[in-house]
Every structure is written in C-alpha cells, then in structure tokens.
Amino acid sequence: VGGCFLPGNQLSLPLARALLAGYASRRTLLQVELDYFIDMLEYAAYAIAFWRFRQWEVRQPDSPSKTSWKEMSDRAEMLSAMKICLLYTSDAADDRISVDL
Secondary structure: OHHHEEOOOEEEHHHHHHHHHHHHHHOOOOHHHHHOHHHHHHHHHHHHHHHHHHHHHHHOOOOOOOOOHHHHHHHHHHHHHHHHHHHHOOOOOOOEEOOOO
C-alpha cells in the first residue's frame, strides 16, 4: 500500500501500474483481481491502520508513533473516494490523485 503513494499522501498511478506490472510479470492476473485491485489496496490500508492504532494507541500509548495509524486511514479513505470518482470519469487528467479529507 505504501509503495503506491508519494509524499503528501498522493496516490501515484505510475507506481500502482508498476506494482501491477511487476506482479503480472510473475503470474497472470485474473480479471477479477484487476477489478478489485483498488478494493484490496483500501482493505490493506485499513488493516494496517487498525494494527497501528492497536499497537500505538492502545498497547504503547506513550510511543512517538502514536498517531501513525491516521496516515493509513487517510489513504484508505482516499482510495474509497477514488473508486467513486472512477465510476463517473473515464479519463484521468493527471497521474496523481489527491482527495481532501
């Protein structure tokens, strides 16, 4: 999930395409896997956010990483918003997508 984002929490479509291409070079992706790629990125971001929240907010609340879960939660929300945008647009004007949260 982190490898597809630029500093400032912007999703990089070239990096996401490179991730898919690298994976596909080892194994052919099924259409259903491609169809659910964004959903799986969103799920992974929420899973990491949950782990970080539990680790740093609950188990070690004095940690300097206490709020690191918010970055992944923001990414998951951005991916969710992006799915909605993709339903209504067929062309991306830019290879960077950012959504104000």
